[in-house]
Amino acid sequence: MSTPDTPARTMPFTYGTQAMLIEHRFSHGQAAVGKRIPVAFRYDPADPFAVTMLLDYAFIGRGEQSEWRFARRTLADGRTDVVGATVGSDVAIAPHPCHQFVEFALIDRAANRAYRVSVDMTDVEAALYAFDQIVALDAEPHIAPSLDAIGAELRALLDDEAGQDGGR
Known part of the structure; x- marks a missing residue:
């Protein structure tokens, strides 16, 4: 787990953790299921409304990574409600029914792939807490x-x- 150096940071901050890649659908219907992958939430105080989620798929192909950018409020709300599940959205976030995880449904249109990723609720809350120390969500x-x-x-x-x- 990471923590910010100071509450008044001006540089981007990254919170890294592990997530479970529940499903990775290729364009030809193939799927990879149940793999642990590195995940990072990056926050830049210069763009205080956004969070970038970076996924590392090193187990699929050398150096293969994807990133999604979405509202920090969306990440915060996704801990308790389904958000972003609209037609045309590349990111949907929802709490797992057991409330121990936050589920991400991600679409990479350029690569014609879709992903379901599960991140521990404590990691999502820790990342949001660290970002809140930089620029308060409120x-x-x-x-x-x-x-x-x-x-x-x-x-x-x-x-x-x-x-x-x-x-x-």
């Missing part, structure tokens, strides 16, 4: 500009531009 609404503020700024810019054109 701070996200205060970091992101509100849509109302963006709309007001855009209206002001358009009004200003229309005024400069003299109504042309």
Whole structure:
């Protein structure tokens, strides 16, 4: 298990662990089942809303890796509810019925593959806790500009531009 060096980090932070690759479907219907693989959750304070999940498939092919990027809130919510299970989504996250694991359904469209990965709930919570020490998840609404503020700024810019054109 990893921990951040300081609470006020500005560099990306990676939490590495092991996960169970429950299923790895190839485009031809082949499947690899029940393999332990290295997994890492990477968090970059420069992009405080996102988490990148890196999977290492060294047992499949030399140096084969995949990564998925999704909202940190999605990872947090996936501990208790099914999230991302919509048409066209590449990532769905849900708690396992026993609540000891978090299940990830991942689609790699470029490679025409799908994966089901199970990560210990304690590792997901530890990663989220470490990220929270860098930028608090509850701070996200205060970091992101509100849509109302963006709309007001855009209206002001358009009004200003229309005024400069003299109504042309």
